[in-house]
Amino acid sequence: MSVAGHYKGQLTRAINTLKRKIAEVDPALFEQFDLSGDPGEIKSALFNHKSFLLFTSRSLQHSLDTLQQRWERAERLAESQPDESGELPLLDEFQAHRDASDGDELVGETEALIDRLQLPSLELPESNGEFEAFPEFWDIFNTAVHSNDTVPPSLKFLHLKSKLTGSAASTISEIKCTAQNYDEAITTLLATYDRPDILRQKFWDQLQALPPSAGSAMSQRTLVCKVRAIWAQLKNLKEQPGSTPLMRMILSKFPQRTHDKVGELRNKNE
Numbered sequence: 001m002s003v004a005g006h007y008k009g010q011l012t013r014a015i016n017t018l019k020r021k022i023a024e025v026d027p028a029l030f031e032q033f034d035l036s037g038d039p040g041e042i043k044s045a046l047f048n049h050k051s052f053l054l055f056t057s058r059s060l061q062h063s064l065d066t067l068q069q070r071w072e073r074a075e076r077l078a079e080s081q082p083d084e085s086g087e088l089p090l091l092d093e094f095q096a097h098r099d100a101s102d103g104d105e106l107v108g109e110t111e112a113l114i115d116r117l118q119l120p121s122l123e124l125p126e127s128n129g130e131f132e133a134f135p136e137f138w139d140i141f142n143t144a145v146h147s148n149d150t151v152p153p154s155l156k157f158l159h160l161k162s163k164l165t166g167s168a169a170s171t172i173s174e175i176k177c178t179a180q181n182y183d184e185a186i187t188t189l190l191a192t193y194d195r196p197d198i199l200r201q202k203f204w205d206q207l208q209a210l211p212p213s214a215g216s217a218m219s220q221r222t223l224v225c226k227v228r229a230i231w232a233q234l235k236n237l238k239e240q241p242g243s244t245p246l247m248r249m250i251l252s253k254f255p256q257r258t259h260d261k262v263g264e265l266r267n268k269n270e
Contacts, residue, residue, distance in 0.1 A: 004090055007074045008097045014067040015101045018110060021063050025056060030116060050148055057117040057150050064110045071098070117150065124159075127193070129167030132202060134193040135236070137163075146186065153182040160185065168193065196237045203230050203237075207246070212253045223253055 029052070071094075078091035098104065124144060127137040145151060145159050157177050164172070171192050172185045207230055213223040227250055234246075251258075 003077070004093060007070075007077060007094065010070045011067070011074060011094070011097060011103070012101065014063070014070050015098075015103055015106060018060075018063045018067055018106055021060050022106075022110060022113060025060075025113065029053060029056065050144060053117050054148070054150055057114050060110055060114055060117070064107065064114075067103070067107070071103075114150075124163050126163050126165050127168045128165045129169075129171070129193065131193060131195060131198050134168075135199070138190070138194065153179040157182040157185060160189075164189075200234065200237055203234050204246075206230050207249055210253055213255070215255050220254060220258065227253075 029049075074094045075091065078088050078094055081090050082088055124141060125133075125137050127134055141160070141163065145156055148156075151159075154177075157179070160182075161169070161172070161177060168189070172188055175181050175185045175188065207227070210223065210226055213219040
């Protein structure tokens with residue numbers, strides 16, 4: 001095989017690999033991502049989705065880089081072998097081979113596909129500055145966008161701005177939307193709303209504001225459900241929900257006979 005034939009064979013293999021990688025991209029990656037359901041399950045599903053997006057994007061980029069590198073080597077070879085008039089007939093031969101394989105169109109298609117893979121196809125929740133809702137917003141935004149290495153900071157910033165309303169939007173409104181300022185915007189936002197101390201106090205206040213239950217079993221079950229919901233959020237903030245002051249507060253919401261039964265159970269377990 002001639003040297004030119006060897007280089008054309010290398011180009012053909014790179015082009016065919018890229019075509020195969022494009023054909024293997026799952027169209028489901030671009031479907032709207034379902035954000036309904038349990039926040040913990042959503043975060044896990046988002047992480048898995050983002051990981052597959054990242055793998056697919058990097059696989060395509062690797063194959064594209066391989067094709068570009070082989071083309072550049074072919075160009076260098078052609079430039080090193082001009083004819084007597086200074087023309088580059090070998091370059092024309094390589095270009096004709098690339099055109100026959102739709103090489104330029106393939107490169108453009110791949111670049112467009114990589115751009116589409118940079119962000120998951122989902123509708124992220126918005127944040128209006130409510131402290132209670134911010135942790136869920138940040139968990140999802142962080143997983144889907146902030147920690148996504150394939151998304152440039154400028155695009156992350158644009159996506160962030162589109163999801164902030166109310167006081168949250170005002171917090172970073174004076175920061176210019178540039179790649180260099182993205183980290184400053186995130187730092188400002190987290191310093192303002194990622195405040196476990198404020199959230200703990202709010203949940204304590206919610207517990208204190210719960211009205212005492214009546215004596216019926218139904219009333220006590222309803223109160224237990226409300227306490228459990230607040231209890232779970234306190235645990236997420238690394239609070240110790242079983243602390244003595246908190247238990248006293250909770251027990252004060254129930255009838256005396258319930259206190260007595262709790263005491264009996266404790267004595268049996270000790």
